[in-house]
Amino acid sequence: xxxxxxxxxxxxxxxxxxxxxxxxxxxxxxxxxxSLFTFRNVVGFAIATVFLAAMIAISRVPFGFxxxxxxxxxxxxxxxxxxxxxxxxxxxxxxxxxxHITEExxxxxxxxAVRLIYLILGTSLMTLTTTPNQLTDGMEKALxxxxxxxxxxxxxxxxxxxxxxxxxxxxxxxxxxxxxxIARGADFETGNIFKKAKAMVPLLVPLFxxxxxxxxxLALAMEARCYHGGEGRTKMKPLRYQKRDxxxxxxxxxxxxxxxxxxxxx
Amino acid sequence: MKFxxxxxxxxxxxxxxxxxxxxxxxxxxxxxxxxxEEGEFVAVxxxxxxxxxxxxxxxxxLLSPTEGSLWVDGKDVNDADKLWEIRKTAGMVFQNPxxxxxxxxxxxxxxxxxxxxxxxxxxxxERVDQSLxxxxxxxxxxxxxxxxxxxxxxxVAIAGVMAMEPRCIILDEPTxxxxxHGRREVLEAARRLNQEKGVTLIWITHYMEEVVHADRxxxxxxxxxxxxxxxxxxxxxxxxxxxxxxxxxxxxxxxHELRQAGVGIPAGILTRQELVEALCxxxxxxxxxxxxxxxxxx
Numbered sequence: 001x002x003x004x005x006x007x008x009x010x011x012x013x014x015x016x017x018x019x020x021x022x023x024x025x026x027x028x029x030x031x032x033x034x035s036l037f038t039f040r041n042v043v044g045f046a047i048a049t050v051f052l053a054a055m056i057a058i059s060r061v062p063f064g065f066x067x068x069x070x071x072x073x074x075x076x077x078x079x080x081x082x083x084x085x086x087x088x089x090x091x092x093x094x095x096x097x098x099x100h101i102t103e104e105x106x107x108x109x110x111x112x113a114v115r116l117i118y119l120i121l122g123t124s125l126m127t128l129t130t131t132p133n134q135l136t137d138g139m140e141k142a143l144x145x146x147x148x149x150x151x152x153x154x155x156x157x158x159x160x161x162x163x164x165x166x167x168x169x170x171x172x173x174x175x176x177x178x179x180x181x182i183a184r185g186a187d188f189e190t191g192n193i194f195k196k197a198k199a200m201v202p203l204l205v206p207l208f209x210x211x212x213x214x215x216x217x218l219a220l221a222m223e224a225r226c227y228h229g230g231e232g233r234t235k236m237k238p239l240r241y242q243k244r245d246x247x248x249x250x251x252x253x254x255x256x257x258x259x260x261x262x263x264x265x266x
Numbered sequence: 267m268k269f270x271x272x273x274x275x276x277x278x279x280x281x282x283x284x285x286x287x288x289x290x291x292x293x294x295x296x297x298x299x300x301x302x303e304e305g306e307f308v309a310v311x312x313x314x315x316x317x318x319x320x321x322x323x324x325x326x327x328l329l330s331p332t333e334g335s336l337w338v339d340g341k342d343v344n345d346a347d348k349l350w351e352i353r354k355t356a357g358m359v360f361q362n363p364x365x366x367x368x369x370x371x372x373x374x375x376x377x378x379x380x381x382x383x384x385x386x387x388x389x390x391x392e393r394v395d396q397s398l399x400x401x402x403x404x405x406x407x408x409x410x411x412x413x414x415x416x417x418x419x420x421x422v423a424i425a426g427v428m429a430m431e432p433r434c435i436i437l438d439e440p441t442x443x444x445x446x447h448g449r450r451e452v453l454e455a456a457r458r459l460n461q462e463k464g465v466t467l468i469w470i471t472h473y474m475e476e477v478v479h480a481d482r483x484x485x486x487x488x489x490x491x492x493x494x495x496x497x498x499x500x501x502x503x504x505x506x507x508x509x510x511x512x513x514x515x516x517x518x519x520x521x522h523e524l525r526q527a528g529v530g531i532p533a534g535i536l537t538r539q540e541l542v543e544a545l546c547x548x549x550x551x552x553x554x555x556x557x558x559x560x561x562x563x564x
Contacts, residue, residue: 132370133369133370133371133374161369161370162368164370165367165368165369165370165411168412169364169412213365214362214364214365217360217362217365217366218365218366218368220328220360221358221360221365221366221368222368222378223328223353224326224328224353224357224358224360225353225357225368225378225379225382225426225427225430226350226353226354226379226382226383226430227378227382228350228382232384233381233382233384234380234381234384234385234386234387234390235381235387236373236374236377236380236381236387236390236391236394237374237377238387
């Protein structure tokens with residue numbers, strides 16, 4: 001059951017998008033997300049569609065793989081669409097019992113649904129083409145300026161990458177503890193949700209104790225290897241911009257500018 | 267001054283209650299005197315709770331002495347300014363292979379130490395290449411540590427320490443969680459570093475088989491050094507070792523029992539090869555070469 005959890009749904013391939021600097025991808029995704037909320041008409045919508053489709057094509061991630069991410073938000077999608085559909089005041093189209101469907105309602109429901117779908121597709125394109133480690137590296141570098149506001153950027157990035165390293169270990173350990181307890185008659189399967197949650201308590205206690213022990217060991221091992229925070233630290237794999245990264249910045253900015261122009265003049 | 271020198275080293279674990287009053291004092295190291303030369307392979311033996319791990323943690327300044335002094339490469343561990351220098355000189359490998367690997371890719375983990383001490387990027391790569399080659403893990407460099415065996419993980423940990431170019435590696439029970447195959451793998455990798463690179467090895471363990479090839483052995487019991495000498499000198503005292511709850515290597519034990527039963531072989535036999543030779547010799551003396559049959563096979 002626990003083995004099925006996959007983290008950082010990275011799809012290995014060798015496309016241009018995979019090789020881009022993670023900072024470009026982070027910035028690009030941010031601009032893309034903002035851009036989704038700028039357009040109001042079909043032209044903007046068309047530009048966003050072309051951009052997204054082009055990116056997916058270049059990334060060589062199978063479309064089926066991307067759509068998987070959408071399954072999780074189906075319910076959210078339905079709820080927002082329904083709220084928009086029934087609760088937007090305007091010109092009546094259909095009316096039955098207490099429900100009123102308006103022209104504006106239909107329009108905003110469709111727009112909202114499209115935006116949400118594009119949002120998920122765009123952000124999962126980033127996580128599918130970037131390994132979790134690259135992502136942490138990118139964030140550490142891109143948010144480096146926050147250091148001046150006394151935000152421990154390096155420490156947060158280090159914590160994230162250590163968490164990623166230990167997730168599979170802890171998953172395995174949970175599995176082991178579960179089996180040990182099942183062997184002694186514990187029951188994790190039957191009963192309602194509350195009963196199941198209660199059955200988890202004896203699982204969590206040993207797991208937490210072991211996690212703390214591991215944390216302690218790791219802290220000692222890191223100290224023994226001269227770790228003393230981000231100060232004076234060099235990088236084995238420093239992030240350096242290539243020509244393709246500059247080009248990618250260009251593409252993203254042109255796309256964003258285009259949408260702004262469309263929003264203002266059309 | 268010797269490369270590593272301990273004088274009357276004392277460490278006490280003090281437990282306090284909530285008001286800060288001392289509840290109990292446990293003396294983990296009691297007046298330890300010890301010297302280690304550069305380039306030696308020294309084994310520290312002791313059963314659980316003998317203070318050997320506490321001693322190891324002092325060499326890397328993960329613990330500080332309560333009393334007494336310890337010098338590593340001429341630097342006093344009580345001197346706070348020398349902390350990072352000492353940690354650079356004396357690297358440490360721990361017991362649990364999972365809990366000391368920081369990165370999710372083998373080569374990045376090996377690079378972690380050099381990154382911390384501010385080595386330039388290009389040199390980090392050279393050091394990582396070299397260290398991985400030294401422990402024979404080059405082909406696994408882009409793997410995830412989670413997919414490696416215990417012995418391989420410990421070799422990665424050793425490479426991670428080697429990449430900091432220490433002059434001494436302390437291995438604190440590095441084989442306690444490994445199977446016999448992994449144990450041999452790690453021991454061989456470490457010995458090779460000792461012989462080819464002249465790195466001082468301090469091997470802390472309670473497996474007697476592992477110390478057979480050491481230059482010198484210290485036996486610890488309840489916080490003090492109770493025996494010291496070459497492996498042969500140590501292992502010839504089978505009854506004393508049993509008193510300290512240590513198991514003698516099987517071959518030594520067999521030789522010891524044969525000797526007690528009246529077979530004419532010398533004390534302090536360490537390996538199967540030696541036992542075979544000694545038995546042949548004693549057989550030759552007794553029966554003119556008839557005692558060879560059946561010896562030397564597992």
